[in-house]
Amino acid sequence: MLLTAFLVVFVLPLILSAGLHFTGDYDRDWRNADRSSTGLLKPAAENPAAVIRIFAARTVRWRGIFASHCWIVIKAPGAADYTRYDYTAWGEPIRVNGFAADGRWFGRDPELIYALDGEAAARLIPRIQAAITNYAFSKQGDYRAWPGPNSNTFVAAILDKVPEIDVTLPNVAIGKDYPYDGRWLRATPSGTGFRLSLGGYGGLTLGLREGLEINVLGAVFGLDWRRPAVELPGLGRFGMQG
Numbered sequence: 002m003l004l005t006a007f008l009v010v011f012v013l014p015l016i017l018s019a020g021l022h023f024t025g026d027y028d029r030d031w032r033n034a035d036r037s038s039t040g041l042l043k044p045a046a047e048n049p050a051a052v053i054r055i056f057a058a059r060t061v062r063w064r065g066i067f068a069s070h071c072w073i074v075i076k077a078p079g080a081a082d083y084t085r086y087d088y089t090a091w092g093e094p095i096r097v098n099g100f101a102a103d104g105r106w107f108g109r110d111p112e113l114i115y116a117l118d119g120e121a122a123a124r125l126i127p128r129i130q131a132a133i134t135n136y137a138f139s140k141q142g143d144y145r146a147w148p149g150p151n152s153n154t155f156v157a158a159i160l161d162k163v164p165e166i167d168v169t170l171p172n173v174a175i176g177k178d179y180p181y182d183g184r185w186l187r188a189t190p191s192g193t194g195f196r197l198s199l200g201g202y203g204g205l206t207l208g209l210r211e212g213l214e215i216n217v218l219g220a221v222f223g224l225d226w227r228r229p230a231v232e233l234p235g236l237g238r239f240g241m242q243g
Contacts, residue, residue, distance in 0.1 A: 010222050011234050015067060018235025022059075022066045034061075034108030041103040041113055042074070045082050051123035052076040052083065055115040055156065057171055058106035064146070065109065067220065067235040068175040071156040074102045075126050086133055088155035090144045095133065095155070115168040125163055132162035137181060147219055148201025149179025157181070164190040169211050172221040172232035178204050178214075 042054065054074040059065035072087045083102035088094050103111065117125070136158055138150040145151060153174035158181045160166055170177045179201035180187075186197050194208025198216075206214040212225040214232075223232035230240025 007217075011217055011220050014233040015220060015235040019066045021236075022063070034105070036100055036104045036107060038101040039103050039105060039110055041111065042083060045076055045080065048076070048118075049079050050119045051078045051126060053115070053117040053122045053125060053129070053166070054103075054113065055166075055168065055170075056103065056111040057114050057174060058109045058111040059173075060109075061107045067173060069171055069173045070106050070152045071114065071170055071174050071177075072152065073129070073156055073159060075122075075129055077126055078123050086155075088138075088144065088150075088152040090146065090151075093139075093141065094144045095136065095139055112171075114170065115166060117166070125165055128163050129159055132159045147175060149176035150181050151176035151179070153177040154179040154181050154201075161190050164192070167191075167210070171237060172214060172223045173235065173237050175219045175221075176201065178206065178216050178221075 041056075052075065055071060056074065057069045057071045060068045060070045072085060074083050074085045076083045085098050085100060085102045087096045087099060089096050089099070105111065136155060138144070138154070143150060153170060153176040157170055157174075157177040160168070160170070178196065178198045180198045185199065186195065188194070189196050189206065189208035189211045191208055191210035193210055194206070196204065196206045198204040202218055204216040210227060212223055212227065214221050214223040220234035221232065222234060225232065225240065228241035230238050232238045
């Protein structure tokens, strides 16, 4: 019974995701893939208000079967440009404005995960910047694609420091559960539950805001009861949008 459930909940969705990945209509030549703006953000000069955005897009090559890459974009009130923060495997791990703020991730269109504007965003931006400045894994060689710390670990760490950002990263954001602060058991950012992480290789999250997530070697099955949905490994979210 348990084996059947594991095959249905974890293995079958990954097989289906692999089929969709290799038959999908996107540029597989990542070296020359499109990284231009998608138009999800209007020009900064046209929006004097403060802005916070979190984006996610499927990762490069075969890793896109089961994983996404998340990044954060901010703009202080009156700033002339957006500032984009990624955590990457090359160069300095925390990459600032290495890509268009709302750009495609090596040919894959991003999904908007979170948006906040105006005074509420302005109050949170200094805390976001402080969390980025104090992020523990900021040296060359710190990045690890799996189980972490990776791009999703970086964004998850910022969200932990700014729990007013009412969002959870997609279940395909592999690495978001990596214990970046060395704590394997901790409260969820909302303070309504707990997160157990076995070094990023497995774990369990349970919270009123975060729902239920079961992590097996990075593949995450989730249930969201605030905005009813099921999240399947590789395939992502089915139900109300978060």
